Every structure is written in C-alpha cells, then in structure tokens.
Amino acid sequence: MQAQQNAVLPSAETLKTPVRWWRTWWRSLSPHRQDRFAVLAPLAAVLMFLAAIVAAFWYLRTEEVEREKEALKRDVEYAQQRVRLRLLERQEQIMRIARDLSNQDLDRAEFDRRAEALISQYPELQAVTWIDERMRIRASHAAPTVSSSQLRVIGESIRSGETADTYLLARDMQQPVYSQPLSVKDEAPPLLQLQVPLSAQGKFAGVVLSEYSIDSLLRYGTPTEVLARYGVTLLDSNGNVLAGTPLQPRRTAFIAKDNRANEYEVPVSPVGNGLMLRAQAYRTSLGVVGSGLFWLVGALSAMTAWLLIATWRHTRRRLQAQQALVSETNFRRAMENSILTGMRAVDMQGRITYVNAAFCQMTGWSESELVGQTPPYSYWPDSDHESFQAKTNDELSGKGIPGGFQARVKRKSGSLFDARLYVSPLVDAKGKQTGWMTSMTDITEPNRIREQLTASHERFTVVLESLDASVSVAPLGSAELLFANRLYRQWFGSQTDGHLELVAQAGVLPAREHSSVDDEDGLMGLPTDPLTSARSENAEIFRPELGKWLEVRSRYLNWVDGRLAQMVIATDITPRRLAEEQAARQAERAQSVSRLITMGEMASSVAHELNQPLAAISNYCSGMVSRIESKQISEEMLISVLQKTAHQAQRAGQIIQRIRQFVKKSEPNQSLANVHDIVNEAVELADIELRRNNVRLTHYVAARLPKVMADTILIEQVLINLMKNGAESINQAQRPTARRSVELRVVPRHIDGQGVVEFSVQDTGKGLAPEVLAHLFEAFFSTKQEGMGIGLNLCRSIVESHHGRMHAENIYNGTEVTGCRFSFWLPLKTAANATTESVATPKPRTIE
Structure with missing residues (x-):
C-alpha cells in the first residue's frame, strides 16, 4: 500500500x-x-x-x-397550433356551406340563417358572402361590429382589388385560398379573407367569401396563459402590426443602444407567411448589470488594479528618467568622439583639462599625453613657440580673435598641417567661467583646393583671352558688363554697348515693342520658357564699322552671384562668307555651262525645228509674190496667207525666245510656280531632241496639283537633262520603234508625313549597272565617253537646294532590265513660310 x-x-x-x-x-x-x-x-x-x-x-x-427563449418558443408554437386549429374549424364549416350551395341544397334564406348562426357563435368570423361566377354578390351576412365601409351589398360586383385577385386565384386553383390582410385607409380593423370555390357539375359556380377579424382571432384563438406572460401580436408580411400591442424597446442608463425584448415569431397556418404570430417576453430579471454583488466585486478589483498601475507607472517613470540620463550621457560622448572638429578645454591657468578623439587623431598624441600639459604644448611647432605663446596669453586674458586664426600644427610624427582655431569661454552650469574651449579644424585640404581653383581660374582666363571669338556676359536688365575677353575689348571697348548691339542686331532677344504677353516676361523681356530648356540662338550679322561678318550665338546662364545673365559669343566668319559667295557664283556658272552644253548638243535639232517655220515663211512669201504679179490673188486670200506667215514667224520667235531664256545667265529666283507650266515648257524644249532620236514622249500631270516653291528654269533644266539622258540610253540599247518611249509622270505623294510633288522620268533602255548606281551622282563621273560628269551631279544639287531628294532605279520584268527610272520630289511650300534661298552646289556625295 x-x-x-x-x-x-x-x-x-x-x-x-x-x-x-x-x-x-x-x-x-x-x-x-x-x-x-x-x-x-x-x-x-x-x-x-x-x-x-x-x-x-x-x-x-x-x-x-436561453431558458427564457426556449419557454417563449414553446409557448408561441402552442399558441400557433391553437390559432391554426381554430382557422381550420372555421374553414371546415365554410366548406360545408360551399358544398351545400354547390349541390343546391341551400337557398338564400337558408344561407343567411346558417351564416348568422356561425357569426353569432364565433366572434372572429365577421362576414360570410356568397359570390356567383360573374363576381356578383348573391347573399351576404355580416356581424354588427363590421363598419359600413366593409359591408357587402347584394348585386354589387367585385371587379378590382385584392378580393377580385383572390377570387380569380380560387377559380383557377379550385381550392380554398386565404388572402393577405386587407389594408384600409380608415379606422376599420383589418380583415382576413377566405374564399372557398363552388363547383356545380364540374363547373365553377362562384365562391363563398368568409372574413375574419384579426383582432378577435388573436384574442379568442390565443391561450389566456400565453397572453398573460407575453406581449402577443399578429403581423402582415411586411412586419406591420395588425392586432395586439408590441412592447416598446427598453433603454437603460448604462446601455446606450436599444435593448429589445426577447421575442419569437412563426407563420400562422394555413394562411402562410402573410400572417405572422409574434410574442415578446416581459422582463423578469435585472440581469448582470443590476447585480449589486457584481458591481461591488468590480469596484474593488478596479481600485486594486488602479493602485497597482499607479505604483507601476511611478516606478516606470523613475526608470525612464534614469535611462534618459544614461542615454543622454552616452549620446554626448558618442557625439564628441564622432565629430571631425578637434575640441580642447583649458583651465584659467592654461592647463589642458579635456581633449576629444578628433583632437587626438589630428595631432597624433593620446588623451593621457595631452591632458595636464601647460604651454608650450607638444603640438606647437618648434619655430612658432613665440607666436603661439602670444596668442595663448591673449586667449587667457580674453583678447581672442572672434573669427579665429590660422596656424600650423605639428603632429606626433613631426609633420605639419594647416588648422583654423576658434576660442570661446567655457562656462559651467552656475554661469561661472572655468576655462576656455578651443575648436580646431584641419584646413589643409580646403587650402589645397583653393589654390587649385585659383590656378584653374587663371588657366580659364588665359584660354578665353586667347580665343579668336568675342565673349561677353551681361546681366539682363542692367548695363553692367560681367565679363569680356580680349577680342571683345579690342572690337567694342569695355562697355556693354557692343554686347547689346550684337543682341539687338542678331535678334536673339525679341524687341520690347514687338513682344507679346504669352511669349515674354513682363519684367525684363525674358522668354517664359524655363532656363533649363532654353536653347542657344545663332545668327549671322554684318558689322559695317568692323567690316566683318559675325556669327552670334547666345544663351542664358546663372552667374556666380545668382543673377540671370546672357552670354554672347561672336565669331568672325568673313572668310567663310566670302568662300560661300564664291562657291555660289561658281555653281551659277556651272548651271549656265550645263544649259549651254545641253543647247549645244540640241543645236542640230533646234536648227531643224527652226528650218520648218522659216521654209514655210519663204514659201508663203514666194507664193504671194507670184500671185500678185499674175494678179490672181484676192484680198481675202492675201489676208489668210499673211496670217499663216505671221503664225510661222511667231512660232520661230517662240522657239528662239524659249531657248534664250533657258540658256541665259540669271540669279536663282524661287517663287510659287505652276507644275503644269514647268512640265509644258520642259516637254516642248526636250521634244525636239526626242523626235530627232525617234523617241516617243508621253507625259502625265495629275489634276489640281498645288503650286510649289521652285526656280522654274532650274527645274526645267533637270527635267530636260533626265529626258535627254533617257533618249540617249534608248539609242545605245538600239530598241525597236515600238519600244522607244520616254514617260514623264508628275503626281502628289506623302513622304515621311510631308506632302510632296514627285517627278519621275522612265525610259526603255538597258538600265544602269550596279557599279554605276553606286557612283551615279558623283561629280565628274559619266558613262559617256565624251561626257563631262557634271549633269546628274548638278541635277541632284538643284533638287537638294529645293529641299528635295533624287533617286534612280532599274525597272525589271522578271530578271530582265527593261529600263530605268529617275525620280525626284519637291516639298510643298507656301509664300508665307518660304524664304529666298541661294542655290549653291554642295560637295560631291554618294548615294545613300
């Protein structure tokens, strides 16, 4: 065990x-x-x-x-069964009357007697009505308590409302139907309807309508003990109270929200969800809130907890104060050890009492070696003892320099470094001075950087002074000249007049009277664009007093003092402008020579073309002379012959005038030109050469083409050159007559989102070899033995001077080359945005 x-x-x-x-x-x-x-x-x-x-x-x-809820649920279900049985008993009695009416065992008098007996015996039954198949009331008997507005009149018809709807439902279903409680606007109590269908020999013969008082059904159908313990009510499907008085929500002093009574509701059969029975329990106990013992225990517990929390908070505050003191001490010590400025404290006699880690790191001596020293200190250079001693005496006597002083300090290793020292009085917590605090900063690196910056500034100044361009900087809205190099002073002197004249003449800054509020700042005429997005402006101007062409560039910048300034750079471009003018003159001569060469090659064709109108004039004149001598000519015939002679003379003159205009030397003149006129003039000139070579020319110009900004003579020269080259290519290929044709097409196009007019000349020759295509537009390159190699290069230069592009390609039929196509396009421009541009021959370039 x-x-x-x-x-x-x-x-x-x-x-x-x-x-x-x-x-x-x-x-x-x-x-x-x-x-x-x-x-x-x-x-x-x-x-x-x-x-x-x-x-x-x-x-x-x-x-x-929970016990109260279970009791409530049990009592409500018991009351629901009692009400249900009472409704079923009344329904059975009404169905008996309906059966007798269907069998024609009851007449109207007997119906009234039996209805009166039922109404007088059962107080919840308020009215019994006999309605035939046409919805007309055949007989009706109601209790004395029914209001006059609810009485059924014999012969009246029910055609609308809830009663008619229930009537139709009972007719269709052939079963007893309960309707929803009637909602009336007057003070009459709501009634519950039951309609039992009548069937005579299988046909619908009407209904027996019985109406119940819902209040009486609740009072006489619900057990008395349930009514005594609960607040019982009957509700419709929407929750509206039909009978009974519900309990009001209880509010207490301790609970802010509504405290609803314990309740339970069930539907009343056989009516269904249209009639709900709800019971609310009366309050029988005060609950937890009303218990005095609970509040006593709670108050004592809360008081004890409050005392414990107060003690804990007091202890916690003491611990927090202690921790804050320790943290503050550690923070100050860490801050002193982490700063890069050396700190040294001396007493009133000059003895070192404190040094921080930075001071020890700068000098190389430890804290134990420095603390306690008196002048001369170990970090004083040997050669500067006297000067340091004098400054120390001034410090101890209160004559220190407020801005500090610079000195050389010796490290323990013997090396020296530059330092700046600041001295301030050391005052204790009582306001009494106990010594002096000195802060020391190593300025060796800043001094080195300052020297480098000075040297860099000198180099920068030397570079700007030696530039072959004028550089000037002036603030906006001021006549001060911030910077000017040697060339500017040589040209314009040391004033801002030259700077402002360059700006005004170059148009870098818009004139004040022509500026608008949207484009310019109202204070100084500064463009409202941000400075970071402002771009430099370039312009070329001529200065008569200097006799030079200058290229002026300008941009805005922030000066070293924060002011907004404008820098202007002027470069002498006189040699370049002279070279450009000379190149333009040479290009013009090349164009004239090219036209003369073209006309020289076409001389025989032109002579043949002129021979026809001249021969016709000679023949007309000879004929008129012989007719006049023989007096066989009339006045009308003479006038006709003279008109034909004049026409041939005009034709010869037009040919000569067109050739003269084509070959004469003239300045480039771009203007709005009609594409049709350009093509017609070029075709008329080139057609002579093409007919001489037995080549057929066809041309197509699209309708309603816009005008282009071009020099018509130059564009005609390009077209004539391309058509003549096409005829020569056909001759070299020795094509048969059917295949000797040159086609000129002019159509509108869109290239890179820009509207252009495209000119294309297509021949039926042998095309161009790949090695020829690679060098086709180069200067002095030609496939002809007697060619000079400037024709296509000049054509391309003319097209590019009009901001267009030229392209050449072979035409294939399978693998066979059937011809070549030269095409170029000119951009569409208007006279408003077009500027007069001089035609200059660019440097030779290869096909891209």
Missing part, C-alpha cells in the same frame, strides 16, 4: 527541478525586468479574478436567457 502511494506522489527531485529552473531564470533577469514582473504579477492576478467573476455572471445570465 505504501509503495502504491509512493508511485502516485511525485518525488522530491521532480518537484525541485521546476523550482531550480524558476530561480535560475529569475536571477538571469535584470533588476529593471524583475521590478516590472513584480508589479505585473499582482495586476495580472486581480485582472484574472475580475475576469472569472465576469465570466461566472455572464454564464448564469446566458443560461437564464
């Missing part, structure tokens, strides 16, 4: 193990955490006790509420 007890009880060693673990854990905690746990343990015990009391009261209250 004793062994069994020993086996059940834990051994002493088993009990000692948790205790040892607890002691070890407790001793491992810091005193601060031990204090916290010592305060929190009683507080947790009080809160657990209060929670246990609340849980106990809550459990009892919950059990009580």
Whole structure:
C-alpha cells in the first residue's frame, strides 16, 4: 500500500527541478525586468479574478436567457397550433356551406340563417358572402361590429382589388385560398379573407367569401396563459402590426443602444407567411448589470488594479528618467568622439583639462599625453613657440580673435598641417567661467583646393583671352558688363554697348515693342520658357564699322552671384562668307555651262525645228509674190496667207525666245510656280531632241496639283537633262520603234508625313549597272565617253537646294532590265513660310 502511494506522489527531485529552473531564470533577469514582473504579477492576478467573476455572471445570465427563449418558443408554437386549429374549424364549416350551395341544397334564406348562426357563435368570423361566377354578390351576412365601409351589398360586383385577385386565384386553383390582410385607409380593423370555390357539375359556380377579424382571432384563438406572460401580436408580411400591442424597446442608463425584448415569431397556418404570430417576453430579471454583488466585486478589483498601475507607472517613470540620463550621457560622448572638429578645454591657468578623439587623431598624441600639459604644448611647432605663446596669453586674458586664426600644427610624427582655431569661454552650469574651449579644424585640404581653383581660374582666363571669338556676359536688365575677353575689348571697348548691339542686331532677344504677353516676361523681356530648356540662338550679322561678318550665338546662364545673365559669343566668319559667295557664283556658272552644253548638243535639232517655220515663211512669201504679179490673188486670200506667215514667224520667235531664256545667265529666283507650266515648257524644249532620236514622249500631270516653291528654269533644266539622258540610253540599247518611249509622270505623294510633288522620268533602255548606281551622282563621273560628269551631279544639287531628294532605279520584268527610272520630289511650300534661298552646289556625295 505504501509503495502504491509512493508511485502516485511525485518525488522530491521532480518537484525541485521546476523550482531550480524558476530561480535560475529569475536571477538571469535584470533588476529593471524583475521590478516590472513584480508589479505585473499582482495586476495580472486581480485582472484574472475580475475576469472569472465576469465570466461566472455572464454564464448564469446566458443560461437564464436561453431558458427564457426556449419557454417563449414553446409557448408561441402552442399558441400557433391553437390559432391554426381554430382557422381550420372555421374553414371546415365554410366548406360545408360551399358544398351545400354547390349541390343546391341551400337557398338564400337558408344561407343567411346558417351564416348568422356561425357569426353569432364565433366572434372572429365577421362576414360570410356568397359570390356567383360573374363576381356578383348573391347573399351576404355580416356581424354588427363590421363598419359600413366593409359591408357587402347584394348585386354589387367585385371587379378590382385584392378580393377580385383572390377570387380569380380560387377559380383557377379550385381550392380554398386565404388572402393577405386587407389594408384600409380608415379606422376599420383589418380583415382576413377566405374564399372557398363552388363547383356545380364540374363547373365553377362562384365562391363563398368568409372574413375574419384579426383582432378577435388573436384574442379568442390565443391561450389566456400565453397572453398573460407575453406581449402577443399578429403581423402582415411586411412586419406591420395588425392586432395586439408590441412592447416598446427598453433603454437603460448604462446601455446606450436599444435593448429589445426577447421575442419569437412563426407563420400562422394555413394562411402562410402573410400572417405572422409574434410574442415578446416581459422582463423578469435585472440581469448582470443590476447585480449589486457584481458591481461591488468590480469596484474593488478596479481600485486594486488602479493602485497597482499607479505604483507601476511611478516606478516606470523613475526608470525612464534614469535611462534618459544614461542615454543622454552616452549620446554626448558618442557625439564628441564622432565629430571631425578637434575640441580642447583649458583651465584659467592654461592647463589642458579635456581633449576629444578628433583632437587626438589630428595631432597624433593620446588623451593621457595631452591632458595636464601647460604651454608650450607638444603640438606647437618648434619655430612658432613665440607666436603661439602670444596668442595663448591673449586667449587667457580674453583678447581672442572672434573669427579665429590660422596656424600650423605639428603632429606626433613631426609633420605639419594647416588648422583654423576658434576660442570661446567655457562656462559651467552656475554661469561661472572655468576655462576656455578651443575648436580646431584641419584646413589643409580646403587650402589645397583653393589654390587649385585659383590656378584653374587663371588657366580659364588665359584660354578665353586667347580665343579668336568675342565673349561677353551681361546681366539682363542692367548695363553692367560681367565679363569680356580680349577680342571683345579690342572690337567694342569695355562697355556693354557692343554686347547689346550684337543682341539687338542678331535678334536673339525679341524687341520690347514687338513682344507679346504669352511669349515674354513682363519684367525684363525674358522668354517664359524655363532656363533649363532654353536653347542657344545663332545668327549671322554684318558689322559695317568692323567690316566683318559675325556669327552670334547666345544663351542664358546663372552667374556666380545668382543673377540671370546672357552670354554672347561672336565669331568672325568673313572668310567663310566670302568662300560661300564664291562657291555660289561658281555653281551659277556651272548651271549656265550645263544649259549651254545641253543647247549645244540640241543645236542640230533646234536648227531643224527652226528650218520648218522659216521654209514655210519663204514659201508663203514666194507664193504671194507670184500671185500678185499674175494678179490672181484676192484680198481675202492675201489676208489668210499673211496670217499663216505671221503664225510661222511667231512660232520661230517662240522657239528662239524659249531657248534664250533657258540658256541665259540669271540669279536663282524661287517663287510659287505652276507644275503644269514647268512640265509644258520642259516637254516642248526636250521634244525636239526626242523626235530627232525617234523617241516617243508621253507625259502625265495629275489634276489640281498645288503650286510649289521652285526656280522654274532650274527645274526645267533637270527635267530636260533626265529626258535627254533617257533618249540617249534608248539609242545605245538600239530598241525597236515600238519600244522607244520616254514617260514623264508628275503626281502628289506623302513622304515621311510631308506632302510632296514627285517627278519621275522612265525610259526603255538597258538600265544602269550596279557599279554605276553606286557612283551615279558623283561629280565628274559619266558613262559617256565624251561626257563631262557634271549633269546628274548638278541635277541632284538643284533638287537638294529645293529641299528635295533624287533617286534612280532599274525597272525589271522578271530578271530582265527593261529600263530605268529617275525620280525626284519637291516639298510643298507656301509664300508665307518660304524664304529666298541661294542655290549653291554642295560637295560631291554618294548615294545613300
């Protein structure tokens, strides 16, 4: 027996193990955490006790509420069964009357007698009505309590409303139908309807309508003991109270929201969800809130918890103050050790009392070596003892320099560095001066950077002074000249007049009177675009007093003092302008030479073309002379012959005039030109050469082409050259007559989103070899033995001077080359945005 007890009880060693673990854990905690746990343990015990009391009261209250709900549910279901049985009994009695009416065992008098007996015996039954198949009332008997507005009149018809709807439903279903409680606008109580269908020999013969008082149904159908214990009401499907008085929500002083009564509701059969029976329980107990014991225990627990929390907060504030003091001390010490400025404190006799880590790091001596030293200090250079001693005496006597002073300090290794020292009085917490505090900063690197910046500035100034361009900087809205290099001073002097004249003449900054509010700042005429997005402006101007062409570039910048300034760079471009003018003259001569060469090649064709009108004039004149001599000519015939002669003379003159205009030397003149006129003039000139080579020319010009900005003579020269080259290519290919044709097409196009007019000349020759295509537009390159190699290069230069492009390609029929197509396009421009451009021959370039 004793062994069994020993086996059940834990051994002493088993009990000692948790205790040892607890002691070890407790001793491992810091005193601060031990204090916290010592305060929190009683507080947790009080809160657990209060929670246990609340849980106990809550459990009892919950059990009580559940019992009340179960009793309520049981009583409501019992009352619902009683009301249901009463309705079924009345329904059975009404169905008997309906059966007798269907069998024609009842007449109207007997119907009134039986209806009166039922109404007088059962107070909830208010009226019984006989309605035939045409919805007309055959007989009706109502209780004295029914209001006059609810009485059924014999012969009246029910054609609308809820009664008619229920009538139709009973006719269709051939079963008794309950309708929803009637909602009337007057003070009459609502009624519940039951319609039982009549069937005579299988046909619908009407209904027997019985109407119940819902209030009487509740009063006489519900058991008395249920009415005594609960507030019982009958509701419709929308929750409206039809009978009975519901309990009002209870409000207490301790609960802000509504405390609804315990309630339960069920539908009343056989009516269904249209009629609900609800019961609300009266309050029988005060619950947890009304229990005095609960409040007493709660008050004592809250007071104990408040006292424990107050003690814990007081202890916590003391610990926080202690921790804040330690943290502040550590922070100040860390800050002193982390700053890069050396700190040194001396007493009123000049003895060093404190140095920080930065001071020790700068000088190389440790804190123990420096603290306690008196002048001369170990970091003084040997050669500067006298000057340092004088400054130290001034410090101790209060004559220190407010802005500090610069000196050379010696490291422990013997090297020197530049330092700036600031001296300030050291005052204790009582306001008494106890010494002097000196801060020291190593300025060796800033001095080196300053020297480098000075040297860089000198180099920058030398570079700007030696530039072959004028550079000037002036602030906006001021006549001050911030910077000007040597060439500017040589040209314009040392004033801002030259700067402002360059800006005004170049149009870099719009004139004040022509500016608008949207484009310019109203304070100084500065463009409203951000400076970061402003672009430099370029312009070429001529200065008569200098006799030079200058290229002026300008941009805005922030000057070193923060002011907004404008820099203007003027470069002498006189040699370049002279070279450009000379190149333009040479290009013009090349164009004239090219036209003369073209006309020289076409001389025989032109002579043949002129021979026809001249021969015709000679023949007309000879004929007229012989006719006049023989007097065989009339006045009308003479006038006709003279008109034909004049026409041939005009034709010869037009040919000569067109050739003269084509070959004469003239300045480039771009203007709005009609494409049709350009093509017609070029075709008429080239057609002579093409007919001489037995080549057929066809041309197509699209209708309603817009005008182009072009020099008509130059574009005609390009077209004539391309058509003549096509005829020569056909001759070299020795094509038969049917295949000797050149086609000129002019159509509108869209290239890179820009509207252009495209000219294309297509021949039927042998095309161009790949090695020829690669060098086709280069200067002095030609496939002809006698060619000069300037024709296509000049054509391409003319097209590009009009901002167009030229292209050449072979035409294939399968693998066979059937011809070549030269095409170029000119952009569409208007006279408003077109500018007069001089035609200059660019440098030779290869096909891209």
